[in-house]
Amino acid sequence: MAMVRRSFALSLLAAFLAVLHRAASAAPAAPSPDTASFLRCLAADLPPQVVHTNASPSYASVLESSIKNLLFVTPATPTPVAIVAAADASHVQAAVRCGARHGVRVRPRSGGHDYEGLSYRSLSAARPFAIVDLAALRAVRVNAARRTAWVGSGATLGELYYAIANRSARLGFPGGVGPTVGLGGHLSGGGFGLLLRKHGLAADHVVDAVIVDAEGRLLDRAAMGEDLFWAIRGGGGGSFGVVLRWKLRLVRVPATVAVFAVHRPRNQSATALLARWQRVAPALPRDVFLRVVLQNQDAQFQSLYLGTCAGLVATMAGRFPELGVTPRDCIEMMWIESVLYFAFYGTAKPRELLLDRGAGPERYFKAKSDYVSEPVPSHVWESAWSWFLRDGAGLLILDPYGGRMAGVSPSATPFPHRRELYNLQYYGFWFENGTEVSEKHVGWIRGLHREMEPYVSKNPRGAYVNYRDLDLGVNGDDDGGVGGYEKARAWGEMYFKANFERLAAVKAKVDPHDFFRNEQSIPPLPSSRKGLSYKGNY
Incomplete structure (x- = not known):
């Protein structure tokens, strides 16, 4: 009988230690959402003209300014508690820090072409969120001699092509056909267009980037590390941080x-x-x-x-x-004329058409x-x-x-x-x-x-x-756990195949609380899987 009692006690101890181990290895839970405190934080840290709430007269027009799909302009669509129309990197940092502190997730939006609208809407009103709108961060600086360009995530492909052509008739960029597509989202998913057989993906030509991470830090390629730099060049937007600008390698085009x-x-x-x-x-x-x-x-x-x-x-x-x-x-x-030809279905189109960002959802x-x-x-x-x-x-x-x-x-x-x-x-x-x-x-x-x-x-x-x-599947309510990861594999491996697990490992490293989250964002790789199947550097 004594042997039985001792065995039972040891079993209880082992179980208790296992629970402690799991608790110690798990990431601390994200704070519960406190919308009022989040809005007060924004008001304290940001200029009033860049913050738009439901009470703002400008809210609806700012929200719809780069929405492209009328499916998501309905009274039933859950909308953000605030839109931060960032005009400076510090505005993005403040929005992220306020969101992380008060449990309100932030979704970055560049051009608004997201086919399912996840950059500006949610499927559920149960969890409040905010938008960081990057449309004002759209500067394009072309260095023709070095064949490079620094481009803000809020710039459109049309604005990039226009700026390149104004500096050189012999340079181009292997991006997509749609001139109103936002550069940030395009590069975040890989991005392909009519030059892909010659030059590959748009993301293949990213040589540096500046990102605001889940802690509100401003990081370039050297500071973020090669794992995160790998992930943002094709791992989908809205999962790893807010990329503010990208350094691109331009390509030569014939006369x-x-x-x-x-x-x-x-x-x-x-x-x-x-x-x-x-x-x-x-x-x-x-x-x-x-x-x-x-x-x-x-x-x-x-x-x-x-x-x-x-x-x-x-x-x-x-x-x-x-x-x-x-x-x-x-x-x-000329190459720039071919951009206009495929974008607008004809010849003799003025280049300035590439600067038209559109007038909302049509x-x-x-x-x-x-x-x-x-x-x-x-x-x-x-x-x-x-x-x-x-x-x-x-x-x-x-x-x-x-x-x-x-x-x-x-x-x-x-x-x-x-x-x-x-x-x-x-x-x-x-x-x-x-x-x-x-x-x-x-x-x-x-x-x-x-x-x-x-x-x-x-x-x-x-x-x-x-x-x-979203027909492929959506994330569940399991924040960062094994169940959430396994559910996300249904859609994640269709987009990323074997790269999905590495993306999840990077996510666990740079955003373990899953702050940057939407219905199809990359979940953190659970600690129970690390080192077991993915053997990469994370």
Whole structure:
């Protein structure tokens, strides 16, 4: 009996020590939200003109100033308790410190293009949050001699392209097509555009950055360390801190580039051309980018070539003669003119259009994405045309990879999809209000996405974080625990594959309280997993 009692006592002691160990190794809990104290803190630490609350006459206009999706401009959408329209790094630092002290999380917003609006809205009103709006931090300083630029996160891609072109006709940057996209969000997700086959991702050309971390410290690359610098170049916005500005390495562009946009209807061999395109486009010379947009019963083939029309037409004749590109289809122009051509669908557009940031939300939209590892069978594309005859049909955009993308390791940055053939974006937009209208368009996107599942990347099925999609899953209420991490893997590994765990390890190091948190932010890696599966430097 004495042996039994001693064994039982030892078991209780072991259990008690295990509880103590877990408590000691866990990060201290974040403070409960105290909105009133948070607002008093902002009032004490910031100029009144940069703080907008529900009581401010300017609140609605500032909130909607860079929202792009009308889906999230509704009375039912949970909105921030305050918007800090930061005009200086110290404003961001004060907002973060006040938020951390009083339990009010901060969400950074640059251009407002976040497809699910997570930079300015929440799915639940239960937990108050604030926005740090970076639109005023938009300075662009180009050093043409060094081929670099320091750019504020609130600058748009259009403003960056405009500034580069005003300094040099022979420099460019491999960013996206949309000129109103905010640079901060674009780089945070990796960022790709028409130069990706020649120069890779936009984030590949970040050489330094300045970030406000969860403690309100201002850190450059040397101070933040290489782990955090790795994470912010593709790990998604809103997880690790507020990046204020980025130092970019610019790329050389030729004096003349060539473009074309040719339409091939379904009844003129569009299916066969599309099936052939899958094999040709990723294997073309790096100077050629050839994408496809499918809409209605039409396939539009769009190309940018870093050279003359003679070179582009000859390349198409040799590599893709079935497309039938002729010299009449091709237009020569400067690189900055090609930016305008693809952004605004035409020639002779003034450069100043790139400076137009838009006038608030004008449409409703929803998007999803896939990656394609093996060519999709021709019969699948033939069947897909019927989807474009349905009420509520949207469009598909197919962007080829290969070239420079295939030569970079999938772990070089958090963006892991470099070896895929192409990215597939499902996109729908509409202008009428109403639940029935929205469900019709969103249903079309979700239905076609399900239809394509057997033919796209698997284990996990891939997705692009800058085409954010809450259908993939959302974070739960478990702040920083094992359950929260495991739940986040559902969506996290689709965006980041094996890089997700390393991102979570960086998060645990730089933001263990999970202050920078939204419905699809990176969770901290639980202490029970550290050193067991991820072996990196954290």
